[in-house]
Amino acid sequence: QKEVEQNSGPLSVPEGAIASLNCTYSDRGSQSFFWYRQYSGKSPELIMFIYSNGDKEDGRFTAQLNKASQYVSLLIRDSQPSDSATYLCAVNGRGSQGNLIFGKGTKLSVKP
Amino acid sequence: SAVISQKPSRDICQRGTSLTIQCQVDSQVTMMFWYRQQPGQSLTLIATANQGSEATYESGFVIDKFPISRPNLTFSTLTVSNMSPEDSSIYLCSVDRGSEQYFGPGTRLTVT
Numbered sequence: 200q201k202e203v204e205q206n207s208g209p210l211s212v213p214e215g216a217i218a219s220l221n222c223t224y225s226d227r228g229s230q231s232f233f234w235y236r237q238y239s240g241k242s243p244e245l246i247m248f249i250y251s252n253g254d255k256e257d258g259r260f261t262a263q264l265n266k267a268s269q270y271v272s273l274l275i276r277d278s279q280p281s282d283s284a285t286y287l288c289a290v291n292g293r294g295s296q297g298n299l300i301f302g303k304g305t306k307l308s309v310k311p
Numbered sequence: 312s313a314v315i316s317q318k319p320s321r322d323i324c325q326r327g328t329s330l331t332i333q334c335q336v337d338s339q340v341t342m343m344f345w346y347r348q349q350p351g352q353s354l355t356l357i358a359t360a361n362q363g364s365e366a367t368y369e370s371g372f373v374i375d376k377f378p379i380s381r382p383n384l385t386f387s388t389l390t391v392s393n394m395s396p397e398d399s400s401i402y403l404c405s406v407d408r409g410s411e412q413y414f415g416p417g418t419r420l421t422v423t
Binding site: 248250278287 | 352353354411414417
């Protein structure tokens, strides 16, 4: 069974620090990797996706992928209290579209 | 991105009844997906809905319990049938836009 594992947290960081969120996946055939942010009571919001090994940067966010280690991470630089949310890692499942398999999420708390 | 709306946004239903959730997208999409997020849990895919064909259900989900309609390329419904308290969840529809998947605002269902 395909699985996506995340540390549930909570992960607490001070404002301005770097938050590092980690995710491992079991299916070596996974090709697409996504990070979603979910505020309490809201639906998930896509913040990053990555397909190739290495780093992908978008503003304060950097996604890192290592397919050999089956590991994907999200770094949030200059963390803000507004970044406090649950971060969900997702990988593609069967087929080339949709069928995302989600981890249980890491709850991040950024302290002012 | 995609503009996705869902109705109702929330409902409280009695055990044994059924609820139909509607999902509307701002432009045509091939596939629509229905997920469930139980309290404190991550997202689980219920089924994939293609226009013009039967929905494809994931393991643990059956058509009799979660019938789905997909009458056109911008609309889908999910019915939660013969509800029990265990069906209390947030139900989310999502769509693909290229390589990215976007979620609707969700329907929060409470079964008493």
